[in-house]
Amino acid sequence: MKQLRIIFSLFLLLFLLVGCNKKDTSAPPTKAEKESSVSEMENNQEELRKKLTNYESITLEEKNEEHEVTIEYPKFSYEPLDDILSSQMDASFQLQTSDDNEALFEYDMEGIQYIFTTSFKKPVITQDYVSIYFEDYQYWGGAHGMSSPHSFNFDLKNDRIMTIHDVMKEHSTTLQVMSEMVAQKLINDEGFAEYREEPVTADYRQSVKSETIPVEENFSTFTLSEDGITFYKQYFSLFPNAMGIVGIDLKWLDVDNYMTSEKEEASNTNDSFTYQNDDYNFVLTLPSSWEGKYVVSKGDWNMDAEVSYDFNFVHNGEVICNLFSINILNEDVVGEDPELGMMTYIDRKNSNIYTYSTIPEMPEEFMEGGKLENLQDMLVKMVNDDVPNIIETFDFK
Missing domain, CATH: 3.30.565.40 (Fervidobacterium nodosum Rt17-B1 like)
Known part of the structure; x- marks a missing residue:
């Protein structure tokens, strides 16, 4: 019996010694262990890349x-x-x-x-x-x-x-941002200048909008690089078939800057003001840079429209040219699905169809040698950049 107690005591002592020397696996890894693990993983990935x-x-x-x-x-x-x-x-x-x-x-x-x-x-x-x-x-x-x-x-x-959704998540962006940036390239990039008129027509803008709708189908073919992403597509409504497949490059730095500027613009409520039309109860938000540079007048030049509201460029108190027009068409006159021609559809309410149109070409005053040549860039920005953003704000009060 005494011998049995001695054996049991020795067994218990051995168990305690083993237990004391056993590493506590529940303890969190140290900073050095974490860094070593990351370094090993990076080395493995680099070896794989070389392979x-x-x-x-x-x-x-x-x-x-x-x-x-x-x-x-x-x-x-x-x-x-x-x-x-x-x-x-x-x-x-x-x-x-x-x-x-x-x-x-x-x-x-x-x-x-x-x-x-x-x-x-x-x-x-x-x-x-x-x-x-x-x-x-x-x-x-x-x-x-x-x-x-x-x-x-x-x-x-x-x-x-x-997938494209994986990439968007990785870079904390969205297809909507990709859509807007690709559209801007198609409208403003010099590489496509020969395929569009200056100033850019409403038809071209509408085609760009249709080609760049933020859905996966329009952005599923892409390649990645260290600093950006390239989207590939054949833009049938914009370019001739002979042009083939077009690649649009976006840099991640530009994407980040674009999103930052969009947030700043959205948060700065002092950079815009509201135009309100009491006859048809619609409103538009205009940038503060338009203050003192435009007037609105009724126009009867559009034979299809019940009335047009012309937003005209003003310089030194003189009306120079049209910037854009809101055209109201009546369904009882033109039908429910009329041919819009140079007009672009916005919305409809009751029996009225609301469209807009922009100045079709650069006025001579702003061309080289014209008296307002120095204002050409301003006019181009107002028509090409500002007007589409203004139309996006169209709403009924």
Whole structure:
């Protein structure tokens, strides 16, 4: 019995010693441990980035008298990424060479060789993501074929596809901001100047608005870079088909600055004032910079309108030219769905349709050599930048 007690005591002592020496895993990691873990993770991501830069180009190809299909894509020897990408490319290849491909079947019947190619630009590879731009080309006879863009964006930290919503969340922005900034590029960028009139017409602005509606469909094809994002689209209503696919670049710094300026503008209530129309009970918010530079008068120049309210530019007490007009059309006269021509729809109430129109061209006084040449930039800003913002504030009191 005494021997048993001794054994039990030794066992208890050993248990206590082991328990005292056991590391307390419930204790939070120290600062040094955290930094070491982050450093190790960054090293691993950098090693992966270096590995991915040594990709090889894979070609899927089938050529015969009926069709010629060639698909090229990169292989990175990184299974989570390659599995998804190769699956997409294989599916595309199978579709394009299959008898179920309606385009292939149709043009084979007409004796025209069907051509389909997929090519890619050099991938952008960082520690966080891989971003690839692809361009498909289809030819089924005629002078030229048709190109269409698509992209592949892969999150290396989570091993999954990145959507535009993931990117917006990462950069604390929205599709609405992307829409507004892309629209501004299309309206103001010198690269597109040859495709629009100066000052920019209401029709062009309306087409831009339609092409840049903030929905995923308009912004789903994109590539990423270290300092920005590029959206790809063929703007059929703005540019000729020969222009092909257009890439619009936005820098993240510009996005941040844009959002900051929007917040400052929204919070500064002293930078605007209200115009109120008592005849038709609508209101507009105008920027304070318009104070003393405009007058409103009724116009009967628009044969389709019941009345037009013309906002005219004033300089030194003299009315110079029209800036924009609010036109009220009556449904009983023009019908419920009239042809608006140079007017742009705003709203409707009761039997009235509210539209607006802007000055169609730069007046001679503001052209080079004109007496108001020095005010040209001011007029352009008022018509191109201010008027669309004013129209957005249209409401009924």
